[in-house]
Amino acid sequence: MLEQFFINMEQWPISKGIGESLWIYPLDQALHLVGMAFLMGAVMIINLRLLGIGITNTSLAQVARGAKPWFIGGMIVMVMTGLPQLMQNASREYYSEYFWRKMYFLAASLIVTAISIRYMTRQSDSAHTTAGSKLAGAVSLLLWVNVIIPARLIGLFT
C-alpha cells in the first residue's frame, strides 16, 4: 500500500511540475541545506550544553528555551523543503535503503531531542549536567549525524 502511494505520489501534477522546472528542485535542495545548518546549530547548542562543554554559564532551562524556536523553525523548513524532493523522487526514495535509514534515525533523533528539551526546560537554574545528561547529549548527537549520513548517500548510491 505504501509502495503504491509512493509510486502514485510521483505522478501528481505538482511532483511532475517540480521535476520539469529548472530552478525549483536545485533551489529547494539548497534551502534544505541552509535549514539544516540552522537546525543543527540548535541541536548542537542543546547537546553540547548537556555534555557540559557548551555555554556552561547558562542554565539548562535557558539554553533549551533559547534553542527551541530555532529547532522547531529549522524542522519546519526541513519538512517544507524535503517534501518536494520526496514527491519528485518518490519511487527512488521508496526503494532506497538510505532514505528509510534516514527516516528511522530522524524519528529517533526527534524523540530524543524533544525529551531533552522538555527535561532541560524543567530544571532549576542551579542544575548541573549529570552522567545521564551527558549520555543523552552524546546519543542525540550521534543520532543526528546518522540522519545526515544516509541523507547525503540517497543521491550517491541508488
Next chain:
Amino acid sequence: MFSELLAPLRSLAEYVDMMPASIAFRESIYVSPYTTVAHVVAMCFFAGLILIMDLRLLGWAFTSTSFSHLQRRLFPLQMLGMALAGVTGLVLTFGDPLRFYGNIFFWTKMCMIALTGINAMAFEYITQDTVPSWDTAQVTPYAAKLAGAVSLFLWSTVIIAGRLIPYNWFA
C-alpha cells in the same frame, strides 16, 4: 570572459587532474562519496555553531548568555568544524579539479568564503574591542548586529552556492 579569467588555472587543473591520487580518488567507490558525506557533516557542525553566534550578535537568541562566553566556548569547536570542512573540501577539489575549475557556483562559493573571512577580520580588529561594553546586553549595538547579519547572509550563500555546483547552468 569568465573562462578567460580562469585561463591561467587551466593547466594547473589539468595537471592535478592527471595525478594518480586524483584519478584514484575520482574512481573510488566509497572514498569519494564518503568524503562528500564528511564534508556535509563538518559543514553542519561548523555552520551550525557560526549561525548560533550570529543569532547572539543580532540579539535574536541566547541573550541571557554573555557574548564573550559564547564566543570562548564555541570558537574551538567552530575551528575544528572549519578544519574538517576545509580538508574534506580540498580533497574533493583535488579529486575532480576540472569539474570545479569552470564552475560558476564553485567560484561564487570561494568568493563568499573569502568575504566571510573579511567580515570575521573586521569584527576581530574593530568590533571585538567594544565587546566589554555590550557583552551582557540583550540589545546589541549596530556594529554587532551588522557583523551577525553579514555572516548569516554570507554563510547561507556559501551553502546555497555549494549545493548548486552540480547544476552548472552557466557553463
